[in-house]
Amino acid sequence: MSDRQRFNLHLPGLLKVLAEHLYTSRKVGIRELIQNAHDSCVRRKIEANEPRYRPRIDVGLDEKRRVITIRDNGNGLTEDEINTYLATIGRGYTRELREKLAFSSPSEAAELIGQFGLGFLSAFLLAGEVTLVTRSIQGSPALRWHSSGDEHYEINPGERDEVGTTVELKIKPAAAFILAEQTLTDTVRGYADFLPIPIHVNDDDRPINLMAPPWEDDEPQRAISDYIARAFHGMRPLCVLPLHDARVSIGHDSITVPLQGFLFVPPGSVASVREYGDLNIYIRRMFICERERDLLPPWARFVRGVVECPLLQPTASREGIHQDENFDLVRQALENQLGRGLQALARDDPQTWRKVVRGHSDVIIGWAVSDNDFFERVEDIVTFRTTRGPLSLPDYLDQSGGSLYYVTRELGSLQEQVLAEARDVPAIDASWFSVTPFLEKYAQRHPDVNLVQLDGESQQLLRPAQEGIFAPLLRHYRSMGVRAAVASFRPAEAPALVLYPQGAELAREAEASLQAGDLPSPLAGLVNEYIEGRFGDREELAGTLYLNTANLFVRRLAEKAPPPEALGPALALIHQMARLFAGRMLSAADAVEAFAEVTRSLEGLIRS
Amino acid sequence: MSVFHWLLEFDDQARACGDEQRLQLLETSREAGSWLRSDPARALAIYEEGRRLALSLSEPWWVMYFTHWKLQVLLNYRPDFREAQRLGVEATLEARKPTYEGLPQRVCLHDDLVNSYVGSDPAGHAEAIREALGFMEAEVAPDLECRYCIQGEYADFGLGIGALEEAEKACSCILALAADEASPSTRAHHTMTAESRLCEIAYLRRDWQALKEHAECGEECHREVPRPQLLAEFLTWQALLERRRGEEIPAKRLLRRAEEAVNRSGAVPRSAYFAALCAYHLEGGDLERALQERCREQALIQGKGAIQREVHCWLERCRILARLGRLSAETLTEARTAISRLRKPEEMLAELDQLKGAP
Numbered sequence: 001m002s003d004r005q006r007f008n009l010h011l012p013g014l015l016k017v018l019a020e021h022l023y024t025s026r027k028v029g030i031r032e033l034i035q036n037a038h039d040s041c042v043r044r045k046i047e048a049n050e051p052r053y054r055p056r057i058d059v060g061l062d063e064k065r066r067v068i069t070i071r072d073n074g075n076g077l078t079e080d081e082i083n084t085y086l087a088t089i090g091r092g093y094t095r096e097l098r099e100k101l102a103f104s105s106p107s108e109a110a111e112l113i114g115q116f117g118l119g120f121l122s123a124f125l126l127a128g129e130v131t132l133v134t135r136s137i138q139g140s141p142a143l144r145w146h147s148s149g150d151e152h153y154e155i156n157p158g159e160r161d162e163v164g165t166t167v168e169l170k171i172k173p174a175a176a177f178i179l180a181e182q183t184l185t186d187t188v189r190g191y192a193d194f195l196p197i198p199i200h201v202n203d204d205d206r207p208i209n210l211m212a213p214p215w216e217d218d219e220p221q222r223a224i225s226d227y228i229a230r231a232f233h234g235m236r237p238l239c240v241l242p243l244h245d246a247r248v249s250i251g252h253d254s255i256t257v258p259l260q261g262f263l264f265v266p267p268g269s270v271a272s273v274r275e276y277g278d279l280n281i282y283i284r285r286m287f288i289c290e291r292e293r294d295l296l297p298p299w300a301r302f303v304r305g306v307v308e309c310p311l312l313q314p315t316a317s318r319e320g321i322h323q324d325e326n327f328d329l330v331r332q333a334l335e336n337q338l339g340r341g342l343q344a345l346a347r348d349d350p351q352t353w354r355k356v357v358r359g360h361s362d363v364i365i366g367w368a369v370s371d372n373d374f375f376e377r378v379e380d381i382v383t384f385r386t387t388r389g390p391l392s393l394p395d396y397l398d399q400s401g402g403s404l405y406y407v408t409r410e411l412g413s414l415q416e417q418v419l420a421e422a423r424d425v426p427a428i429d430a431s432w433f434s435v436t437p438f439l440e441k442y443a444q445r446h447p448d449v450n451l452v453q454l455d456g457e458s459q460q461l462l463r464p465a466q467e468g469i470f471a472p473l474l475r476h477y478r479s480m481g482v483r484a485a486v487a488s489f490r491p492a493e494a495p496a497l498v499l500y501p502q503g504a505e506l507a508r509e510a511e512a513s514l515q516a517g518d519l520p521s522p523l524a525g526l527v528n529e530y531i532e533g534r535f536g537d538r539e540e541l542a543g544t545l546y547l548n549t550a551n552l553f554v555r556r557l558a559e560k561a562p563p564p565e566a567l568g569p570a571l572a573l574i575h576q577m578a579r580l581f582a583g584r585m586l587s588a589a590d591a592v593e594a595f596a597e598v599t600r601s602l603e604g605l606i607r608s
Numbered sequence: 609m610s611v612f613h614w615l616l617e618f619d620d621q622a623r624a625c626g627d628e629q630r631l632q633l634l635e636t637s638r639e640a641g642s643w644l645r646s647d648p649a650r651a652l653a654i655y656e657e658g659r660r661l662a663l664s665l666s667e668p669w670w671v672m673y674f675t676h677w678k679l680q681v682l683l684n685y686r687p688d689f690r691e692a693q694r695l696g697v698e699a700t701l702e703a704r705k706p707t708y709e710g711l712p713q714r715v716c717l718h719d720d721l722v723n724s725y726v727g728s729d730p731a732g733h734a735e736a737i738r739e740a741l742g743f744m745e746a747e748v749a750p751d752l753e754c755r756y757c758i759q760g761e762y763a764d765f766g767l768g769i770g771a772l773e774e775a776e777k778a779c780s781c782i783l784a785l786a787a788d789e790a791s792p793s794t795r796a797h798h799t800m801t802a803e804s805r806l807c808e809i810a811y812l813r814r815d816w817q818a819l820k821e822h823a824e825c826g827e828e829c830h831r832e833v834p835r836p837q838l839l840a841e842f843l844t845w846q847a848l849l850e851r852r853r854g855e856e857i858p859a860k861r862l863l864r865r866a867e868e869a870v871n872r873s874g875a876v877p878r879s880a881y882f883a884a885l886c887a888y889h890l891e892g893g894d895l896e897r898a899l900q901e902r903c904r905e906q907a908l909i910q911g912k913g914a915i916q917r918e919v920h921c922w923l924e925r926c927r928i929l930a931r932l933g934r935l936s937a938e939t940l941t942e943a944r945t946a947i948s949r950l951r952k953p954e955e956m957l958a959e960l961d962q963l964k965g966a967p
């Protein structure tokens with residue numbers, strides 16, 4: 001036997017949940033009431049044939065009485081409408097009207113905003129008591145509706161001469177912040193800037209809202225620029241890309257995504273972590289949310305914008321948008337337009353593109369590493385910091401002859417710079433973490449490009465040489481415990497270099513720590529195993545001295561074989577100068593010791 | 609002080625001073641965390657940005673905090689033990705300085721270093737790992753969550769060196785600790801990590817009943833706290849069990865769900881997933897498919913310092929190829945070269961020789 005039952009509702013509980021938990025910000029109450037006022041005006045425009053009708057919304061603030069009023073000259077409500085729509089949660093007249101108009105008059109349907117029949121509840125986010133005085137265009141007398149947010153409401157005769165509705169909010173202490181005029185003004189403007197109906201605050205003659213989005217202005221470029229400056233704290237963007245309706249393919253078919261607004265690239269930020277690809281979202285000209293971070297492709301974190309798209313579906317609270325199929329379509333449309341826009345910018349206005357890339361290179365390079373499509377778009381355009389200023393990789397390769405030379409510390413040591421320049425190649429600064437993977441990816445995609453890390457592998461800039469006449473010099477060094485080899489390199493003026501293997505600094509610090517015993521011994525074991533694994537030959541850590549066979553002084557030393565009292569100090573001097581020139585792996589004590597050795601050698605040379 | 613309490617205190621102070629930049633550190637950490645399981649590469653990039661922001665704000669504890677999370681990504685989600693070892697040594701050396709005296713994550717950083725060796729060549733570094741784990745266990749306060757990490761490390765180490773009892777003991781310890789957790793999600797998370805290892809242990813012992821229980825329990829926990837990477841393992845083990853029972857339709861359904869879970873997770877599947885997957889295909893007599901999966905696993909981890917796992921892939925490939933009668937001298941040479949990178953390769957080389965000699 002089946003026993004069909006009906007759900008019971010505990011209205012105060014439901015009101016509390018909807019009013020207090022559906023929305024995250026109390027300010028939303030203002031938005032919902034303005035939107036109701038707007039829809040009421042639109043309804044009057046549609047339903048009553050009044051050519052001279054001028055819709056208007058007034059927001060009033062009485063700080064002393066703690067009251068905010070929102071007054072419109074819209075359609076007003078009959079008693080029946082109050083009971084059917086206003087007091088029925090989840091049922092809204094606007095939605096029903098929109099459905100009615102969807103086929104007969106889609107443009108009028110598109111003007112209506114309300115959807116869920118929940119918005120009026122949000123008045124209780126701000127107010128403990130809500131009073132509504134309304135007079136319907138249908139000719140019934142004025143009515144006064146009152147509720148304290150419990151399950152009851154009262155309807156009595158009201159006093160109001162003109163058609164329309166006034167909502168009075170008795171602001172509760174928790175929402176007192178909204179009683180500051182500036183906050184109220186900012187809130188109204190923030191939500192309703194683009195609504196086409198004038199909104200006046202405290203009877204000011206001038207409407208507070210723009211009434212039209214800047215992209216609909218006769219001079220959209222100027223209007224958008226002014227709008228960005230006003231809405232984004234005086235920002236002057238590097239470039240602006242206006243948005244337009246777009247075809248997006250779905251399988252074998254395609255669909256038009258209605259899209260308005262603009263994207264822009266702000267000037268570079270100091271910390272790229274503050275860039276998220278934030279968008280402000282509008283649906284039917286009503287502000288929905290800011291900082292929407294998933295609608296732009298991940299690589300576009302350096303872009304911001306304002307997007308108006310009726311295809312997007314707001315959540316019930318309308319503080320966010322659903323990530324549904326429409327979301328994906330809009331996302332695709334945005335990605336296409338942005339991609340094409342940036343390509344056009346690079347082609348037609350290379351100077352601005354350079355500014356974009358320089359201002360946001362960290363983010364662009366970072367995302368290109370993990371996004372193949374984006375990588376293809378920027379690989380030849382993005383510029384890198386080099387010892388010869390910013391260069392794109394094709395420009396760099398023209399200068400370097402087909403190899404990418406990079407240093408992982410900011411612009412490398414002086415020695416690495418000198419070596420690279422002497423070979424007539426600039427060095428790329430790969431100190432930003434994503435540069436090395438970018439270069440690796442580039443080299444993988446272009447097999448003819450050779451990738452050379454200069455720090456730790458600078459010997460790739462040296463040409464091998466025969467020991468030949470230099471063998472006695474090398475023997476002398478080896479007898480001093482110095483690892484030495486010969487090579488030919490530029491600049492020929494440099495008699496020698498000391499090069500260290502990659503990771504030598506970390507290993508040196510580890511060794512020092514192990515010797516000092518300042519690591520707990522069980523961990524020291526693992527650290528020690530790391531150094532052993534990396535540097536089987538610990539002597540390698542002291543570096544290798546490369547005597548320059550192209551240097552005239554070194555050649556003369558080798559050819560003339562001076563007496564030991566002169567040769568010893570000369571070779572010691574060359575070694576210490578090379579150590580100091582390397583600029584790495586020297587503690588303060590090491591540097592002092594090196595200078596002392598230089599002094600001793602000079603004295604030795606003078607004596608000899 | 610736990611990490612959680614430190615973060616809470618930091619958040620309070622930053623809010624009280626209206627210090628937006630420092631609040632940004634927390635925001636960055638949260639954002640990176642939200643990508644951890646679905647897009648580890650993205651999480652890694654954001655953690656690095658956070659580290660740089662911390663450097664620019666002269667917040668050394670935060671620098672180490674982000675370093676630890678970078679290590680977590682490198683160790684668990686897109687394994688690169690070579691890079692993790694370098695970063696682990698660097699962080700351990702940095703953390704010894706007086707600035708980090710009270711840093712709650714010092715133990716985590718030590719744990720990361722140990723983890724990088726457990727994931728690389730556990731048998732080769734067994735002595736040093738055991739010593740480090742003992743030290744850390746003694747260091748950790750009984751109320752800190754680090755106890756789970758250390759027991760987890762014991763379990764992975766035990767599995768890595770074939771000490772199944774040791775691994776099982778550590779898992780039991782995790783389960784006991786988790787049972788006392790007040791938070792259902794924390795309880796479920798730790799239970800799941802233990803169950804995933806217990807599945808591996810049960811499979812290695814061919815204890816099918818235990819495998820069934822642990823895989824089902826793991827899947828159950830996933831309902832409390834989603835971990836697609838682990839769910840994929842639990843479902844694949846169950847698919848194997850169904851196939852063993854001759855129940856092909858549910859087996860395939862489970863495997864499809866496992867594949868969906870893998871696709872949802874942006875992380876590289878763990879070795880247990882491939883072990884279960886290959887066992888599934890071998891059970892069905894599909895040696896070619898098992899071979900393909902091993903090759904796929906190998907391609908995913910190649911050159912990332914997971915030496916023992918690479919070696920395991922080679923051995924499995926050789927075993928399958930031997931069964932197919934296609935084990936070539938060239939493959940054997942490559943496998944031998946890979947095995948020789950282990951510190952103690954003798955046992956594995958001996959097995960390779962046996963395969964070579966097999967008819």
